[in-house]
Structure formats: structure tokens, C-alpha cells
Amino acid sequence: MMNAALHSVRVQFPGVSYEVRIGEGLLGAAGQEIRSVCGGGSAAIVVSDSNVAPLYAAALCASLEGAGVRVIREIVPAGEASKSLDMVARVCNAMIAGGLDRTSFLVALGGGVVGDLAGFAAAIFQRGIPYAQIPTTLLAQVDSSVGGKTGVNAPGGKNLLGAFHHPAIVIADTSTLATLPQRGFCEGMAEVLKHGVIRDAGLIVEAGALAHSDRAALIARNVAIKAAIVADDPEERLGLRALLNFGHTVGHAIEQAAGYGRFLHGEAISMGMAVALRISQSLAGLPAAEVQRTLDALRAQQLPVQIPADLTPKILLPALFRDKKFQSGRIRFVLSSSLGTAFVSETVTEHDIREAIVGATSEP
Numbered sequence: 001m002m003n004a005a006l007h008s009v010r011v012q013f014p015g016v017s018y019e020v021r022i023g024e025g026l027l028g029a030a031g032q033e034i035r036s037v038c039g040g041g042s043a044a045i046v047v048s049d050s051n052v053a054p055l056y057a058a059a060l061c062a063s064l065e066g067a068g069v070r071v072i073r074e075i076v077p078a079g080e081a082s083k084s085l086d087m088v089a090r091v092c093n094a095m096i097a098g099g100l101d102r103t104s105f106l107v108a109l110g111g112g113v114v115g116d117l118a119g120f121a122a123a124i125f126q127r128g129i130p131y132a133q134i135p136t137t138l139l140a141q142v143d144s145s146v147g148g149k150t151g152v153n154a155p156g157g158k159n160l161l162g163a164f165h166h167p168a169i170v171i172a173d174t175s176t177l178a179t180l181p182q183r184g185f186c187e188g189m190a191e192v193l194k195h196g197v198i199r200d201a202g203l204i205v206e207a208g209a210l211a212h213s214d215r216a217a218l219i220a221r222n223v224a225i226k227a228a229i230v231a232d233d234p235e236e237r238l239g240l241r242a243l244l245n246f247g248h249t250v251g252h253a254i255e256q257a258a259g260y261g262r263f264l265h266g267e268a269i270s271m272g273m274a275v276a277l278r279i280s281q282s283l284a285g286l287p288a289a290e291v292q293r294t295l296d297a298l299r300a301q302q303l304p305v306q307i308p309a310d311l312t313p314k315i316l317l318p319a320l321f322r323d324k325k326f327q328s329g330r331i332r333f334v335l336s337s338s339l340g341t342a343f344v345s346e347t348v349t350e351h352d353i354r355e356a357i358v359g360a361t362s363e364p
């Protein structure tokens, strides 16, 4: 196969080392490689969802079978609702019924929902079996497939149940992005631009063009950013990994307050970034021109940066204070003083957030 633009990034820190491979058309030829990095077992489960499986499962399964692996499949309904303990049980029961054991492995084929759910099933089945991530959304390729956070939602909140369980390999096949709806691609660009704000100012201006000209290079650059941050703080104990939450404090509140289905995650994060940029300007000295440059880059991806008038501070603030990022009543807010760098601040007040929300509601 012609593969001029194959990129490889290694996620590495004590006790963990795995490759993220990025390129066009990788998925149908990955079977042997996946088998060998997942312990060489002869049986596997491919977990996917109802949108992705009809498009890509056959090629992946054929490649695994060609490598001598007996493959069973479990297809969950597409959508966030599948990130549940019930669905974890369904995947685990399929593994038991299919005769999988400790020598078997799992392959997660899909977006962040499948990756988080299947990764968690791999973490707990027989106290943990190896797994591969085959992310098929931009968000999953630049963000959720890397870093080892797995888990599901509980009735009381998102991502409340989970485990750190790193994949043995991540294979980001950029050709899968061709079937992603435009809106789904754009929401992934919110995480790309977030990476720009916290680590790579050049991305803010270059990401849009790269998304057209060289997606593999764009994804590799983002994976390298996430990999470096994860390696510095694998289990989010030092506050470094928390930098990845830029825009997410208010973004999560918007997601929650707006209700399921109104905004995609990346769209809510884009509005959350608009608020975080304003607070960065007023409290951390982020130059107004850098704020505008970032807002322009978000707009260029058709991402919203203006908060709708119905999502008032009165509605958003309570949702924000329920967020798990508020440790013992102190607000931990990620700010940037200059594009490409970020820090966790504990001095942001409720008043500052309110002002910035009002600002992001009135200004287009």
C-alpha cells in the first residue's frame, strides 16, 4: 500500500509505552500488528457502534482474521447513552459467551463513546486485557483515544465511573474521517484549537489550512501535544493534565444546561473557550488580539463562540459549580497569559466568570 504520509507518535512514561499510528487506509491492514502488540492472543472482540460498524468493521475483522484471530463483534447503539454500566455488562457478557479469556484482546472501533466504553470493559474483564483503539472521529483521533482514560456515565453525572487503562496501540485511520458529518469534524477542531491555546500557538493560525491539506499531519501534531501532557502527569495528579480542560469548565456547564442534543461537545467547548479567553484577557493579560485571533479560528470552523441568550449566568453557574473540577469549593480554572501556554488558576471568582459569560453572550 502507498503510504507516504504515515505518522507515528509514542506515548511514553514509566510503565507505559505505546504507539499512535496515523495515516490513510491503515485499518484494513492492521490485524497482524494489533495482534502482536496485544499479547499475540488468538481470540478478540471488536466493539463498535451502529453507525461505524457497517462502514468499517468488515475490513478490520477481515484483517484480524487474516492474522489468525477468531473475532467476535459487539455493536452498541450509536450515541452517548451507550456509555453506561449496562452496556459495559453487555460487552463483558459477549466476551464470556464468546469464550474469551485472559489471553484475548479487545479492539475499540469508533468515536470517543466506543473508545471510553470498550476501554473500560477491557480494563475490568479478567482484571484487564490488552486493547487497541481505532478512533474514527476527529475528536477521538486527536483527544480521547490517547491518554488511557476509560469509563462510562452514571445517572448522577458524566464519566463518574472509570479506570486508567492504556491501549496497546492506537491506529488513527484518517480515511474514516471522510464519512464523518461536517459538524462532527468541526467539533473535533475545537479540541485542536484548545491544544493550540495551551501548547502550540502556531496551530491557531495553521489548523484550518492543515485540516484541508494534510489531516494526518494535523492529527499527529495534536497527538504529540496530548501525549506530552499525559506523560508529564499520567493520572492527573500534578495539575498539568488539567490544562487539557481549557474551555471545559464553562463548556461542560453549557452542555449540561442546554440539554442533550442541542450542542455537540466541541460546540459547547468552543463557547466555553470564548469565556476562558475573556477571563484570560482580564485576569492573566492575554492580549486582546490573541483572543480575537482564537475566536476567529473557532468561527472559521463553524464553531459557535457566542453563548445563546437563554443560557444566562443564573442557569450556567449552578451547573458549573456541580462540576467535578471544583475541588473542595475552590475554583480551578485554566487560563492562558499568552497563546501556547496555560496554567491552572485558583483566583478566578464567580464574579469573573459571570462577567465573561455576559461578555460572550452579547458580543458576536
Ligand SMILES: NC(=O)c1ccc[n+]([C@@H]2O[C@H](COP(=O)([O-])OP(=O)(O)OC[C@H]3O[C@@H](n4cnc5c(N)ncnc54)[C@H](O)[C@@H]3O)[C@@H](O)[C@H]2O)c1
Residues within 6 Å of the ligand: 049, 050, 051, 052, 055, 078, 079, 080, 083, 110, 111, 112, 113, 114, 116, 136, 137, 139, 140, 143, 144, 145, 146, 147, 148, 149, 150, 159, 176, 177, 178, 179, 180, 181, 184, 265
Ligand atoms: N477518554 C478521554 O480522554 C476523552 C476525552 C474527550 C472526550 N471523551 C469522550 O468522548 C465522547 C465523545 O466522542 P465523539 O465525539 O467521538 O462521539 P461519538 O463516539 O458519539 O461519535 C460521534 C458520532 O459520530 C459517529 N461516527 C463515528 N465515527 C464515524 C465515522 N468515521 N463516520 C461516520 N460516523 C461516525 C458515531 O456513531 C456518533 O454518532 C464523549 O463521551 C466524551 O466524554 C473522552
Ligand SMILES: [Zn+2]
Residues within 6 Å of the ligand: 191, 248, 265, 269
Ligand atoms: Zn473535550
